[in-house]
Amino acid sequence: MARFLLDVNGAKLPVEAPGDEPLLWVLRNRLDLMGTKYGCGEGQCGACTVFLDGQPARSCQVTVAAAAGSKIITIEGLDQNGVLTPVQQAFVDEGAFQCGYCTSGMILSATALLREHPRPTQQQIIDAMDGNVCRCGTYPRIVAAIRRASQRMATEGSSHVQD
Numbered sequence: 095m096a097r098f099l100l101d102v103n104g105a106k107l108p109v110e111a112p113g114d115e116p117l118l119w120v121l122r123n124r125l126d127l128m129g130t131k132y133g134c135g136e137g138q139c140g141a142c143t144v145f146l147d148g149q150p151a152r153s154c155q156v157t158v159a160a161a162a163g164s165k166i167i168t169i170e171g172l173d174q175n176g177v178l179t180p181v182q183q184a185f186v187d188e189g190a191f192q193c194g195y196c197t198s199g200m201i202l203s204a205t206a207l208l209r210e211h212p213r214p215t216q217q218q219i220i221d222a223m224d225g226n227v228c229r230c231g232t233y234p235r236i237v238a239a240i241r242r243a244s245q246r247m248a249t250e251g252s253s254h255v256q257d
């Protein structure tokens with residue numbers, strides 16, 4: 095066991111864990127942040143996506159020791175004072191989920207996409223979301239949600255894409 099001080103969603107949180115424990119397990123089992131999901135555990139599905147220093151990362155593939163010192167943002171930290179981001183709101187408005195298991199990873203990946211490409215092409219959406227698996231097959235609604243969020247951000251002149 096080792097002690098770490100993690101920067102999670104803007105809070106400094108002390109945690110004791112083996113240094114090689116995946117960040118995913120630390121978030122879920124030690125910090126009770128259950129929004130980040132365990133899908134494959136092998137870096138293949140994107141359900142465990144979080145931001146590390148603003149970049150999307152698969153938390154099942156990052157050890158807690160490696161994540162310590164980085165700014166970690168999970169789905170619980172994406173909203174701003176309880177207001178959903180345009181991406182979150184668009185997923186709700188489009189009903190872009192069925193069971194919802196993939197949704198937090200999808201939203202994190204979509205947020206990263208729109209930060210880089212505020213008006214993404216169809217191909218850019220497909221390329222950016224390719225690593226996120228939805229077992230329920232809600233891909234068309236996920237794409238629609240990304241388009242809706244993009245349009246809303248353009249209309250509002252918003253760069254409200256949290257990192």
Ligand code: FES
Nearest residue numbers: 133134135137154
């Ligand atoms: S659980 Fe991490 S990529 Fe699937």
Ligand code: FES
Nearest residue numbers: 192194228229230
């Ligand atoms: S909504 Fe069920 S896995 Fe995507």
